[in-house]
Amino acid sequence: DAGVIQSPRHEVTEMGQEVTLRCKPISGHNSLFWYRQTMMRGLELLIYFNNNVPIDDSGMPEDRFSAKMPNASFSTLKIQPSEPRDSAVYFCASSLDLGGSGNTIYFGEGSWLTVV
C-alpha cells in the first residue's frame, strides 16, 4: 500500500517567492496533518483536517501560511511570501481514526524547504 506522498521532496527558493507543498494521504484516511520540524522548535503541528475540514489551525505561524484540502486525497500548504526563517522540514501525515491503534498517524517522507 502506498504511504503518505509528499512533493516536492526538496525545494530551494528565494525569499519572497511563493512555495506550495503538496500531500496525498493514505487512501481511506480521514484525518490529515501538517507538521514542521526545526532544530530549534522540534516538531510543531501547523494544522489538521478531519474529513477535509480544518479542525485546528492554531499552529499556523502567521497569515503567510495557508492550507487547503479540496478533497480527501489531496492537500496543499502554501507559504507566500516565503522567508528564510521558514526553512524547515514539512511533514504531511494522515490517520484513519477508527479508535485505538487505528488512531496511529503515519508520516510522509517530508519536504525539505530552504529559503535563501
Add this chain to the structure above:
Amino acid sequence: AQKITQTQPGMFVQEKEAVTLDCTYDTSDPSYGLFWYKQPSSGEMIFLIYQGSYDQQNATEGRYSLNFQKARKSANLVISASQLGDSAMYFCAMRETYYNQGGKLIFGQGTELSVKP
C-alpha cells in the same frame, strides 16, 4: 494541556544490549494514545509502537516494548538486543481521542540513541 517530556537528549548503548528511553506525559483526559516514532538520519518518521490509555497490557512489537505505568504517567520505550540500525532519534508522542476521533498528536523533544559496535 497536553505535555510530553523526554528528559534524555542523548543515550548510548552497546550493540546487543537492551536500552530504555524515558517518556512522561501529562493530560487531564481519560482517553488517549501513546506512540513512539523513530527518525533515522535520512529524516523519515517511522511509527514503532502504540499504547492505548485503557489497554491493560503493555504493548509489544518485535524488539520494541512499551513500559506503560499509567499512575506515574510514564510510557518508556524498551528496545531489546540493540542493533546498529537502531541509531536514530526517537520521539514519544501523545494523542487524545474523542469518540474514536483522534485529536492532535503532540511530540516530546526526542532522544538521540547511538548504538556502539
